[in-house]
Amino acid sequence: xxxxxxxxxxxxxxxxxxxxxxxxxxxxxxxxxxxxxxxxxxxxxxxxxxxxxxxxxxxxxxxxxxxxxxxxxxxxxxxxxxxxxxxxxxxxxxxxxxxxxxxxxxxxxxxxxxxxxxxxxxxxxxxxxxxxxxxxxxxxxxxxxxxxxxxxxx
Amino acid sequence: xxxxxxxxxxxxxxxxxxxxxxxxxxxxxxxxxxxxxxxxxxxxxxxxxxxxxxxxxxxxxxxxxxxxxxxxxxxxxxxxxxxxxxxxxxxxxxxxxxxxxxxxxxxxxxxxxxxxxxxxxxxxxxxxxxxxxxxxxxxxxxxxxxxxxxxxxx
DNA sequence: AGCGTTCGGTTCAAATTTGAACCACGGCTG
DNA sequence: CAGCCGTGGTTCAAATTTGAACCGAACGCT
Numbered sequence: 001x002x003x004x005x006x007x008x009x010x011x012x013x014x015x016x017x018x019x020x021x022x023x024x025x026x027x028x029x030x031x032x033x034x035x036x037x038x039x040x041x042x043x044x045x046x047x048x049x050x051x052x053x054x055x056x057x058x059x060x061x062x063x064x065x066x067x068x069x070x071x072x073x074x075x076x077x078x079x080x081x082x083x084x085x086x087x088x089x090x091x092x093x094x095x096x097x098x099x100x101x102x103x104x105x106x107x108x109x110x111x112x113x114x115x116x117x118x119x120x121x122x123x124x125x126x127x128x129x130x131x132x133x134x135x136x137x138x139x140x141x142x143x144x145x146x147x148x149x150x151x152x153x154x
Numbered sequence: 155x156x157x158x159x160x161x162x163x164x165x166x167x168x169x170x171x172x173x174x175x176x177x178x179x180x181x182x183x184x185x186x187x188x189x190x191x192x193x194x195x196x197x198x199x200x201x202x203x204x205x206x207x208x209x210x211x212x213x214x215x216x217x218x219x220x221x222x223x224x225x226x227x228x229x230x231x232x233x234x235x236x237x238x239x240x241x242x243x244x245x246x247x248x249x250x251x252x253x254x255x256x257x258x259x260x261x262x263x264x265x266x267x268x269x270x271x272x273x274x275x276x277x278x279x280x281x282x283x284x285x286x287x288x289x290x291x292x293x294x295x296x297x298x299x300x301x302x303x304x305x306x307x308x
Numbered sequence: 309a310g311c312g313t314t315c316g317g318t319t320c321a322a323a324t325t326t327g328a329a330c331c332a333c334g335g336c337t338g
Numbered sequence: 339c340a341g342c343c344g345t346g347g348t349t350c351a352a353a354t355t356t357g358a359a360c361c362g363a364a365c366g367c368t
Contacts, residue, residue: 014293042355075317141292229348
């Protein structure tokens, strides 16, 4: 039970900044998407990931991993999107248990419609606030953080 | 309806890194705090902010702003913490409507008990992953992002 | 083939979060 | 001082999120 290594000033600033920026940005984007496109950020991300997949579909578990969300949470959101007609469920041929979530044409359109406003908001809140070098450094740092946590889970 | 300025590779890397790191770190810390101290990150943050205040108490609205959460969300969590005996409510002398949330001695102890493990987890997931210069840059960048969003709200 | 395990998803109940509605009160104007 | 508008907090219903329990199916081994 020895004294832990507390955070020095810079470390604390980095951590507080991370927490604060995280919350503020999340809140801002959540609102923007909801207002302009009627989608939650989670839902938007689901569409983005599916759209990025070669055939517009991904296995539920795979998708849940990429989104960093719980399996049950994904089940819920996919069901919501399914009701809205933006994604569909397709069962897997090689594994009866497997389920693919796939983007519908309507889902693709919804994403196309929502993207410009979302990108603009992302620029406004994060990207355009920073100088190119800062941005590159941020990408490298956060990428490393993410990779490390991904690796730790495995 | 002209073509929006999409994100180039670095910008996209920064954004994806932000989203991914954000979720992974949040998830990791949430679990750590819950497992080791029985507190949610939100609750922990409430204790931290109160502890940082000169007299260990803050007005509800003020606290909600700092935490970047909704007023109703704060009401809920303060009620939970009150049931647990970690914070108390005190009414404001100069403004009958006002309510102060204040740290109890028990709350102070809970925070002291939880802090070491939390700091260790923060180091492990974020701080110690980066070099000092990276950390300084991160603090500056995220600080700027947060400040900008704070200013935008006002 | 038989069997114990792990996997992929869904279901379920419980905890949290959010925004809108609401209730007083504080403060400013006329 | 009455009339109004903005504040500070809480309440309420609805949406989301999470982990644990569960079910059937796939695997690995004997």
